[in-house]
Amino acid sequence: MRIDFIMVNRTLVVILEGELDHHTCVEIRQTVDREYQKKRAKNLLFDFASINFMDSSGIGMLMGRYRSVAICGGEVGLFNVSPEAERILAMSGIHKLMRTYTSKEEAIQALA
Amino acid sequence: MPKKNSMQIQFSSNSSNESFARVAVAAFVSQLDPTMEDLYDIKMAVSEAVTNSIIHGYENREDGQICIKCAYEDELVSIEVIDKGKGISDIEEAMTALYTTSIDEERAGLGFTVMQSMMDEVQVFSEVENGTTVKMKKSLGVE
């Protein structure tokens, strides 16, 4: 699992590369929360372009990030979501809590 | 000629084996030349069942053993995920969507729901203190 960050305004963009399962979500959770605090970010934006697998642990990880970001008045967004990942996102009803954007630019603008 | 084959693997309840289990089952099922979508569905279902054995059955201890039995006959694939962990007292309740016993662990309670939607058939056998077996079936290439 590779995790990279870019800070744009007050949005922390999280670029994930690999598979989202229980094993990798433990690491993602710790790394993302630490960076979010360090950068004093408001919003979290996940780039899913290089996610080639996701199960319900990924949903739990996203819901957990939503809860902590909402406390700080921020929002969580996703972009570059594959049709496979979209199936489980839709099944979970998580779209009520976070939006999927078509591009990074659109997301950054909406979250600003 | 009917296609018929089976395999069995056993591994420790270490979370790094979640991806190993998915890949191992997918490699075996690949002998049937499945669609990418069917293969992805099977990987999801295996991942959910193995993760449940690790976090619920063995409560994140790494000294447990998980066994996967996988077989196919023509286009019908059957997969069993077996643990000797703490078991489930109320299976029906456990299989309800959004039900989870891990309240402080960021779990969605979706594992069984995902297994049921990815596979044609999901059966759960469990005995408290004695472990859980999840049996799943899927016919390849059927919508």
Ligand SMILES: Nc1ncnc2c1ncn2[C@@H]1O[C@H](COP(=O)(O)OP(=O)(O)OP(=O)(O)O)[C@@H](O)[C@H]1O
């Ligand atoms: N192998 C198992 N051993 C013991 N209990 C289990 C096992 N599998 C499932 N359970 C119980 O069934 C409940 C529901 O499982 P399910 O996979 O649907 O949700 P979850 O694992 O809690 O959350 P998610 O799968 O979304 O991360 C679990 O919370 C747990 O209490």
Ligand SMILES: [Mg+2]
């Ligand atoms: Mg589960």
